[in-house]
Amino acid sequence: MxxxxxxxxxxxxxxxxxxxxxxxxxxxxxxxxxxxxxxxxxxxxxxxxxxxxxxxxxxxxxxxxxxxxxxxxxxxxxxxxxxxxxxxxxxxxxxxxxxxxxxxxxxxxxxxxxxxxxxxxxxxxxxxxxxxTHNYTGYPMIRQARQMVAEGALGDIRIVDVNYLQDWLSEAPTEDNKQAKWRMDAAQSGGGAIGDIGTHAYNLACFVSRLRATSLSATLSSIVAGRSVDDDARITLQFNGGARGHIWASQVAIGNENNLTLAVYGTKGSLRWAQENPNVLLFTELGKASQIITRGGAAANSAAMAVTRIPAGHPEGYLEAFATLYREAADVILTKDLSGATIGIQDGLVGVRFVDACQRSSSNGATWIDLR
Ligand SMILES: NC(=O)c1ccc[n+]([C@@H]2O[C@H](COP(=O)([O-])OP(=O)(O)OC[C@H]3O[C@@H](n4cnc5c(N)ncnc54)[C@H](O)[C@@H]3O)[C@@H](O)[C@H]2O)c1
Missing domain, CATH: 3.40.50.720 (NAD(P)-binding Rossmann-like Domain)
Known part of the structure; x- marks a missing residue:
């Protein structure tokens, strides 16, 4: 290239x-x-x-x-x-x-x-x-999960749950904390935890399940005293096709660093994944023992292998997932072929609409907002 x-x-x-x-x-x-x-x-x-x-x-x-x-x-x-x-x-x-x-x-x-x-x-x-760059979509085991859902390995999707928990804003940040400073200012960030990590959670839910929320109810809280943006977001989602889900995005959940977890439950089975241990995916078929699928391992599918660089057992993570998005962007720019898994402008709009709907819902007592 x-x-x-x-x-x-x-x-x-x-x-x-x-x-x-x-x-x-x-x-x-x-x-x-x-x-x-x-x-x-x-x-x-x-x-x-x-x-x-x-x-x-x-x-x-x-x-x-x-x-x-x-x-x-x-x-x-x-x-x-x-x-x-x-x-x-x-x-x-x-x-x-x-x-x-x-x-x-x-x-x-x-x-x-x-x-x-x-x-x-x-x-x-x-x-x-x-x-x-919703970089979590670049992990091989996330690509694996997305392909398994599309192939029907889980049956019809019933529940999609994503938590993104951090603790770095559990107290008022110091003045010299550059990253915290603009995030605490709604004019610069557009929102707190909901925009910063809630958008990742919602994007991941949609990317793997290939569903979109049709309505949601959100409670956004500013738990740390004096804070003007939310630092804890709880959202109940209704997806097209009848599935339901939850997102919990918090930056005051002490003990959590970047604890992003995804669980997808269908009529035949489930998938569970955790960003802090990203090279494994847990697959459970109803009535059977759970299976640990590993990046680069025997059960890795073509979608996962397409974004895997090194053999099983040598960890790949955050940087490589980001690099996959860069490689896919380069492919699109060079070939003009848009058929890949890249996250683009419409996904961005969906994410900002999600934040806006959560904010409107929360300020109206967690009322249900129609997203269709
Ligand atoms: N995908 C992820 O995992 C992830 C992680 C962290 C941050 N982010 C996103 O990345 C962005 C930056 O976050 P960060 O934590 O690196 O922030 P940061 O405060 O560390 O860096 C921001 C940079 O932007 C520069 N900047 C501000 N105004 C500018 C201007 N007018 N012209 C040129 N440079 C300007 C600042 O000088 C600074 O270098 C945010 O949108 C954030 O949401 C994404």
């Missing part, structure tokens, strides 16, 4: 997920990072670029300037990664899509529904593609 030229907005010194994206973009040799506007602070942006070996003339202080300059170059970037706080995803993505540059954006797609709708229109008018 020819390496595509990648730019990045955000992800400068002291940032979290930008570094993960840079590793993921390189794992399969699909992208070379050649340009960036790495920080809101110009000095830090340029210092970060220098540290990353980016040529000085491709280090930008402003993302609009970067989009314009890169589009004008013969060797301009093919795609840009957006790894800034949520309220900037929409404006940055639109700036690059306007120049037909593809976008690989972290979740949630935008901070508001109005931004999401505007971005969908911008993506429709662009030759650039839009990809959303």
């Amino acid at each position: 020819v390496a595509l030229k990648l730019g990045m907005v955000g992800g400068g010194q002291g940032a979290f997920i930008g570094g993960v994206h840079r590793i993921a973009a390189r794992i399969d040799g699909c992208f070379d990072l050649v340009a960036g506007a790495f920080s809101s602070d110009p000095a830090r942006a340029h210092a970060s670029a220098a540290e990353l070996g980016i040529d000085a003339d491709r280090s930008y202080a402003d993302f609009n300037e970067m989009a314009k300059a890169e589009a004008a170059r013969a060797d301009g970037i093919d795609a840009v990664s957006i790894v800034t706080p949520n309220h900037l995803h929409g404006p940055i993505a639109e700036a690059f899509l306007a120049h037909d540059i593809s976008v690989i954006c972290d979740k949630p797609m935008t901070a508001t529904l109005a931004q999401a709708e505007s971005l969908v229109a911008a993506a429709e008018a662009s030759k650039g593609r839009f990809f959303l």
Whole structure:
């Protein structure tokens, strides 16, 4: 595969997920990072670029300037990664899509529904593609589960339950906690736990089950005193086809680091998976002993093997799952074939609609909201 030229907005010194994206973009040799506007602070942006070996003339202080300059170059970037706080995803993505540059954006797609709708229109008018990094969809055992559900191994789906539990916001964060600061500001994040990890949970439920919620009832709470965004979200879901489900997303559940778990129950069997032990999937057929399916092992199916890099027993995890999304984005950009498992603009819109519906439900006493 020819390496595509990648730019990045955000992800400068002291940032979290930008570094993960840079590793993921390189794992399969699909992208070379050649340009960036790495920080809101110009000095830090340029210092970060220098540290990353980016040529000085491709280090930008402003993302609009970067989009314009890169589009004008013969060797301009093919795609840009957006790894800034949520309220900037929409404006940055639109700036690059306007120049037909593809976008690989972290979740949630935008901070508001109005931004999401505007971005969908911008993506429709662009030759650039839009990809959303719901990275948990890239795990081999999640691909295995999705294929097993599609093949009917579970029968008709009855229940889909996803919990995403963390504890890093169990107390008011210190002033210097960069990651917490913008997340605690609704104008920048668009919501608390519901946007930050609830969107991952809902995306995973839909990705594996291939169902969509038709209605939901949500209770969002701000448990830590003085907090203006939610830190604990409990949602009851009704899916198309009659299945029901629950999501519990919490950032104040002490003892949990990134405890994301998925359970899908059907008329014939069930699947259970946990992100902190991602190389195994538990499959139980009614009346039989449970089976442990392992990544790369004898029972791994074609969907899992397609995204497996190393033999069974050598762990793959978070970085490789992210890299799978980068590889699939590169495939789509190069071949224009959209038949793969990539998460795109419509999934992003579904996620932002989910957050919006949860917020409306919760502020009306957990009333049921119709999503059809
Ligand atoms: N998929 C995942 O697992 C995952 C995990 C963590 C974060 N995220 C998402 O990634 C995004 C970033 O989160 P984070 O934790 O890395 O945040 P962070 O605060 O660590 O980093 C944000 C970066 O954006 C930069 N930035 C802000 N305004 C900018 C501007 N105008 N121009 C250029 N750069 C700008 C900041 O300077 C900083 O470098 C968020 O949308 C978050 O939801 C996803």
